[in-house]
Amino acid sequence: MLSKVAVRASIPPSIPVEAGILSRALEVLERVETLPADAVGALRFGPEGLLLVESRAVCWAAAPGMRHRLTQLLRYEHDPPLSKEHLREVYRQCKDGQLPLVDGLLSTGKLLPNALRSALFRHTTEAIAHLASSGVRYEGFVPQPRYRARFPFSTAEILAYLGARCDPQLATDAAAVLEANLVPETSGWAFLRDAGMGAPVVVAARGSPPLPGAEMLEISSWAASLFDVTGVFDDGVRIASAGFRDGLYVVAWRAGETYFAAVCTNRAGAARLVAGLDRKLMAR
Amino acid sequence: MATGSARYGGIAGPAVVPSPDVRSPLTATSGVRPATRSDTETLTSALVEIRTGRLLEELPEHPGALPLAEIAAALPEIFGTQPVTKSRILGEIRGGSLDLQDLVLISPRCVHVLQKLPNAPNAALVSVAGRDASVGWIVSEARSRLERA
Numbered sequence: 001m002l003s004k005v006a007v008r009a010s011i012p013p014s015i016p017v018e019a020g021i022l023s024r025a026l027e028v029l030e031r032v033e034t035l036p037a038d039a040v041g042a043l044r045f046g047p048e049g050l051l052l053v054e055s056r057a058v059c060w061a062a063a064p065g066m067r068h069r070l071t072q073l074l075r076y077e078h079d080p081p082l083s084k085e086h087l088r089e090v091y092r093q094c095k096d097g098q099l100p101l102v103d104g105l106l107s108t109g110k111l112l113p114n115a116l117r118s119a120l121f122r123h124t125t126e127a128i129a130h131l132a133s134s135g136v137r138y139e140g141f142v143p144q145p146r147y148r149a150r151f152p153f154s155t156a157e158i159l160a161y162l163g164a165r166c167d168p169q170l171a172t173d174a175a176a177v178l179e180a181n182l183v184p185e186t187s188g189w190a191f192l193r194d195a196g197m198g199a200p201v202v203v204a205a206r207g208s209p210p211l212p213g214a215e216m217l218e219i220s221s222w223a224a225s226l227f228d229v230t231g232v233f234d235d236g237v238r239i240a241s242a243g244f245r246d247g248l249y250v251v252a253w254r255a256g257e258t259y260f261a262a263v264c265t266n267r268a269g270a271a272r273l274v275a276g277l278d279r280k281l282m283a284r
Numbered sequence: 285m286a287t288g289s290a291r292y293g294g295i296a297g298p299a300v301v302p303s304p305d306v307r308s309p310l311t312a313t314s315g316v317r318p319a320t321r322s323d324t325e326t327l328t329s330a331l332v333e334i335r336t337g338r339l340l341e342e343l344p345e346h347p348g349a350l351p352l353a354e355i356a357a358a359l360p361e362i363f364g365t366q367p368v369t370k371s372r373i374l375g376e377i378r379g380g381s382l383d384l385q386d387l388v389l390i391s392p393r394c395v396h397v398l399q400k401l402p403n404a405p406n407a408a409l410v411s412v413a414g415r416d417a418s419v420g421w422i423v424s425e426a427r428s429r430l431e432r433a
Contacts, residue, residue, distance in 0.1 A: 229361045233354035236391035245383035271423075274388065278419055282392050 015129040024132035026213050029155040033212040041143040046136035057152030061127035070123045077115035102150050117151045125161045156210035163201040174258050175204040182207045183272045188262035191220045223252035223261050241274045329411040332356040334363050350412040397426035
């Protein structure tokens, strides 16, 4: 019998594969990032597409044709797979009792919080990719009462998940690098310079607070250009630490094909990050 | 440090002219020394005009193999003062013009510290050291020299 990981991995990602989808997904995510910080409600895309947003985080997303996708994802977060009937019963109980679906699913004891988060995240990212692919028209924002979502997703991690499809193993390795090196109060991400997209592709994101996608890409472009320029006088430059006038501190580094960037809230944090990177990258 | 325009004509904004009675940032030290060699041998510094990459001071007598002149030439690109490169390097991060103040670049061979002069925005202090000194000392010494520039 296949392991749970193998079964879960065998579900093909329902994400369209086409050029330009990352840039269009970024446009969708920018709708989230440009909402007021305390906004709660639904971004509507056509008659069936929506993103539920709370404090600039995405709680849920759906696109046309995804009616049964969550059930499929949830089934295989358990070994053996949960039956469709079981899940339909949970849905019905939640509807009748007006209980949040997440709470209902967790109360069965058959799904761990991490597994439920994983399924919801995959559904959300796939829906955003489908909305981006379809080019469906943005209809508007409908305010709603606060969700108090248990599993909100940052636009940074959604963008990174979509970008990671370029090279999943590299993305996994890059995420490990971020986790091993980032210091507190730092947002960091890994990116590929081009990957055939004509622009940096974010493949992993960690830390807090998460940055808007457009800002990550701007800083990534800046960092990539900087390493190009430094190659003129020292092609061995691997770490760059920049201080800007308005209190922005950016640390960028590169390892092989993968580039990294981090935004630190203060100079001391940047110095700590640089010290750690220097020990690991420049081991002599 | 006196200011003037005669020696460095054509520079937009105040020029930077070392005064004879003030120790040059090339030689002044922070008082915290690395284990070996003199500070001036460990860390080489020079004032550079950002807009053109032109050195505003003569290089020290023993710059070694440190690429200080090459770094100076790259300053217009790095600080983004050229119209073309500004959009290429700095873009429009956070919706406004972002002003790079200082930059530390680390390679297995060297540590480069680039710092804009706070009172002379068209000039920067460029410092380079080999890796026989710690990054912390290099950055600290470079900042000390900036304060005296």
